[in-house]
Amino acid sequence: MSEKKLALIATKGTLDWAYPPFILASTAAAIGYEVQIFFTFYGLQLLKKDMNLKVSPLGNPGMPMPMGMDKWFPTIGTAIPGMEAMMSSMMKSKMKSKGVASVAELRELCQEADVKLIACQMTVDLFDMQPSEFIDGIDYAGAATFFEFAGESDVNLFI
Amino acid sequence: MSEYTEKFDATGLNCPLPILRSKKVLSSMNTGDVLYVIATDSGSVKDFDAFCKQTGNQLLDSSEADGKYHYYIKKA
Numbered sequence: 104m105s106e107k108k109l110a111l112i113a114t115k116g117t118l119d120w121a122y123p124p125f126i127l128a129s130t131a132a133a134i135g136y137e138v139q140i141f142f143t144f145y146g147l148q149l150l151k152k153d154m155n156l157k158v159s160p161l162g163n164p165g166m167p168m169p170m171g172m173d174k175w176f177p178t179i180g181t182a183i184p185g186m187e188a189m190m191s192s193m194m195k196s197k198m199k200s201k202g203v204a205s206v207a208e209l210r211e212l213c214q215e216a217d218v219k220l221i222a223c224q225m226t227v228d229l230f231d232m233q234p235s236e237f238i239d240g241i242d243y244a245g246a247a248t249f250f251e252f253a254g255e256s257d258v259n260l261f262i
Numbered sequence: 263m264s265e266y267t268e269k270f271d272a273t274g275l276n277c278p279l280p281i282l283r284s285k286k287v288l289s290s291m292n293t294g295d296v297l298y299v300i301a302t303d304s305g306s307v308k309d310f311d312a313f314c315k316q317t318g319n320q321l322l323d324s325s326e327a328d329g330k331y332h333y334y335i336k337k338a
Contacts, residue, residue, distance in 0.1 A: 130278045133285040134316045202276040202303070212282050 107131075108256040110249070111140040115262065116148030118156040118191055118206070119166075123262050124149070125209035131258075132216035140213075141249045143223035146262075147230070150222055150237045154206060157191040169193055214240055221248065266298035266334060267291060273302050273330070280306045281313050284335070288319065291337050296322065299333040306331055 109131045113124040124146075128138045142150050149156075160166050160181040180186070198205070204212075213220070220241040227234075227243065234243070253259050270287045272280035280301045288297055299310070307324060310333045314321040318338040325332050
């Protein structure tokens with residue numbers, strides 16, 4: 104059985120959207136897929152040493168609010184200063200209590216399983232990011248490099 | 263089922279950790295060895311089935327008792 108391949112593009116840098124690429128990549132690797140994730144634009148936050156990811160209730164009507172808060176906070180209330188930090192820490196503690204892995208843990212599992220993590224060089228330059236801000240063991244490349252792998256992959260997802 | 267080579271307790275862990283950690287334990291085992299996994303994640307029933315089908319490992323037994331899920335996996 105020749106190895107299957109999974110190519111992912113991760114474009115989002117929030118706590119909630121950090122999960123899909125790392126869950127899919129680590130699971131695929133466990134099943135025997137060769138996996139690459141191409142991180143571009145806000146997805147680059149997922150490669151930072153210090154991720155400090157947040158989730159925002161602002162403009163996110165699908166987000167379940169704890170303790171019926173959506174009833175006493177109108178939409179505008181989700182823009183109150185501190186709301187994002189509070190929601191982020193509440194979500195993190197809820198995840199912990201439910202046995203959901205942290206993003207850092209899933210990322211480590213991906214690296215242990217030889218999932219190739221590629222930072223989009225163009226975005227790194229665009230946002231004046233420094234390689235020292237990122238974890239070790241990642242590659243820096245462009246779209247053509249992504250296609251070299253994606254072109255022969257069995258599954259390609261844009262997240 | 264009661265015979266196994268190694269046991270892994272995935273109680274309290276949620277998707278995809280039961281699979282990922284079990285895979286890690288399996289990697290350290292020999293062909294023909296049996297891994298016994300206990301989990302509380304209800305989604306793991308279908309996941310262990312799918313995991314075994316795709317990796318060639320054999321799911322010898324999958325059962326539920328008292329809110330816990332028990333899996334016996336024979337390493338390919």
